[in-house]
Amino acid sequence: MSSLLELQNVTKTFGKGVTAVADLSLRLAPGVVGLIGHNGAGKTTLMQMIATLSAPTSGRILFDGVDIAKRPETIRRRLGFLPQDFGVYRNLTALEFMQYFAALKGVRDPARVRRLLELVNLHEQAGRMASTFSGGMLRRLGIAQALLNDPDILVVDEPTAGLDPEERLRFRNLLADLGCDKLVILSTHIVSDVETIAGQLAIMRSGRLVACATPEQILARARGQVWAASVDAAEVDHLRASTHVLQALRQGEKVALRIAHPHPPCPGAQLSEPNLEEALMAQRYAVLEPA
The missing domain is CATH 3.30.70 (Alpha-Beta Plaits)
Known part of the structure; x- marks a missing residue:
């Protein structure tokens, strides 16, 4: 089976030779992939390039064989993205917020908005102002908007940051379910966020990919x-x-x-x-x- 997403020798530099990602190659197919690394390892820069918010300095990112730096629209319409710092219009209700993003993404099915609010367990709070939501509720609202276009790839950056243990568990379970038929790339430095749901772990250190293996393989090699x-x-x-x-x-x-x-x-x-x-x-x- 061909890879859904392939990164070929991707490098990203900033300013005076600061290298955030260095010569990274990776092939990914549907499932949950945990992108693991300390703060500053290059995880966010890599995810921004996958989301076409930034282009590689060198190398290529291919989606179904197409270079997304040259043709970003090929992945954008099939991508859902939840950045670490996800902002909401706090004067809108959850329903109004979803309706606004549905209009931006060209989603014209009102029933889909309500189905997604139900999926993330916010349907009973659809009429509440976003300004009254907890951190966990806001993250769930972020996932709902990322799923509006029924993406094939879902990219989520540090999704459980600031969440209490119950919200973190609920969020992990939701991502695990989504990974059954989508490629979910989950960036985190918290191992417990991915150890039970990720089929593959991509480990970054100082901008480089130093390993890509299943959790079982990593444990076996550590014994x-x-x-x-x-x-x-x-x-x-x-x-x-x-x-x-x-x-x-x-x-x-x-x-x-x-x-x-x-x-x-x-x-x-x-x-x-x-x-x-x-x-x-x-x-x-x-x-x-x-x-």
Whole structure:
């Protein structure tokens, strides 16, 4: 099956040689893809290029084989985009806001507006002013507007930022459902946002794609690299300097450590099953090394 979206050696530079994305290549098909990286890794710049808000300095982004920098309309009519800083007209009700964006996108089916408000569980608040909405409700309204044109690609940038745990769970479930027949690209630095819903993780560091794998592959490659140890407090600084300490928890006179290292890092250390966040944090894992 051909890829729905293909990035070929994409680079984006700003100003005096500041490189935000460097020689990035990636092929994506329908499903949920988690774009993982620290703040400043280049995730937002990459998503803006996919959304045709910015063009690559070099390289190409192809949608069904068409270069979107040369023909942006080919992806725009099939794209839904929710940026991190999503603004709403707070003097409009949820229904009025959706009707306004439907008109902008050429959607003439009033029933679709109401179906989408129901999909994001805002149908009972359709008559409320957006200014009274919580952060989670505003993010759900943002997803509803992004889906107005029934897109094939949905791009969402840091969608759970500022949400409480219940709203984050609801939002993740909604994105998982959408990923059944669309390409959903979800950018985040919060691993729990994607570990249960993403079929593929694209990991960025300093503008580069350093790995692209399933969560299961990342965990498998991390096994045999994570250790649990209980040490005296005086040993912690030495271990921080010589290994990658993932977690330190004081327990009485001892400190319980989780450590990433290819070999036993100290006497008494025991191999431990890593979780996904630990696997992604461990800088020496092969999965995170450039190919």
